[in-house]
Amino acid sequence: MRTFLRTLAATAVLTALVLGSAVSTVLAASPSGNPANVERYDFDQEWCFDYGTSYDCSVLDAFLTVTVTPDGRETGRIHYRMVVNSFDPSGVQIGSSRTVSFDKTVFADGGQDKTFSVSHTRAVGDFGSCVSTYLLKIVDYELQFEQYAGPGCR
Numbered sequence: 001m002r003t004f005l006r007t008l009a010a011t012a013v014l015t016a017l018v019l020g021s022a023v024s025t026v027l028a029a030s031p032s033g034n035p036a037n038v039e040r041y042d043f044d045q046e047w048c049f050d051y052g053t054s055y056d057c058s059v060l061d062a063f064l065t066v067t068v069t070p071d072g073r074e075t076g077r078i079h080y081r082m083v084v085n086s087f088d089p090s091g092v093q094i095g096s097s098r099t100v101s102f103d104k105t106v107f108a109d110g111g112q113d114k115t116f117s118v119s120h121t122r123a124v125g126d127f128g129s130c131v132s133t134y135l136l137k138i139v140d141y142e143l144q145f146e147q148y149a150g151p152g153c154r
Helices: 002-027
Strands: 037-050 055-068 074-087 093-108 111-125 128-139 142-149
Touching: none
Parallel strands: none
Antiparallel strands: 037 055, 055 074, 074 093, 093 111, 111 128, 128 142
């Protein structure tokens, strides 16, 4: 569950960056007839968190691309991968998880037009192993499809 919550938090941060980047990119967009403007932002981080009875070390690799077309449409794409390795206090690995996700949001006519998201998690630990996949599709601010497959990784 901690991994899923971390994934949601990281995706929310990157989505906020999409919104902020898209607005600033639109203001700098070229007039109609010129090619699309594409910007790329990389986010790579590593950190460890000590729980006292165990600790997790995480590696995050993600990037965001924002594309603005001459007709004013904006598309944000987030590619996200996080690997978390869990250890006991003596340094022996006791588990791991890997989450890979892709999010695509299209903004048109001054608002969100479409959003598609898929996230896949595989985890192994003292609880056994689990695999889960989450799919989401929103069109014109209305949920069109949402599916969570798998037992969930706790």
